[in-house]
Amino acid sequence: MSWTVERVEGSSLDLDEVLGVYHASGLGERRPVEDTARMAEMVRRANLVLVARDADGALIGIARSISDFSYVTYLSDIAVVRTEQRSGVGRALIDATRKEAPTAKIVLLSAPAAAEYYPHIGFTAHHSAWVLNP
Secondary structure, eight states: OOEEEEEEOGGGSOHHHHHHHHHHHSGGGGTTTTOHHHHHHHHHHOSEEEEEEETTOOEEEEEEEEEOSSSEEEEEEEEEOGGGTTTTHHHHHHHHHHHHSTTSEEEOOOOGGGTTTGGGGTOOOOTTOOOOOO
16 A cells, blocks of 8 residues: 545645546546636535545545534545556545544445445445435
């Protein structure tokens, strides 16, 4: 393992570096990355942010959640740069998220391309999720 995971304040992150991860992971296709003010607010207002950095300190992954730290953690974004996907970074970010709120269930909406991944790491499908767009 040539990377580390740590909890950070979203406001402490360099937005350009964060946007780079969203683009390099593919998640940028489903997030408002062109609206930098909105992305900055999304990162700043998340109350549970974990990042993965490589041995050189470059950001290679981010898990952005909203949690009550008791009942539920909504893992709204998990992004890992494509060159590090399938190396354990995503799982480490999820494990670290769980450790921050060990009694809370984790809920996420999967990207279509990742839907087959989550059952392999213990997630179960929930067929009554609903989305109300603005």
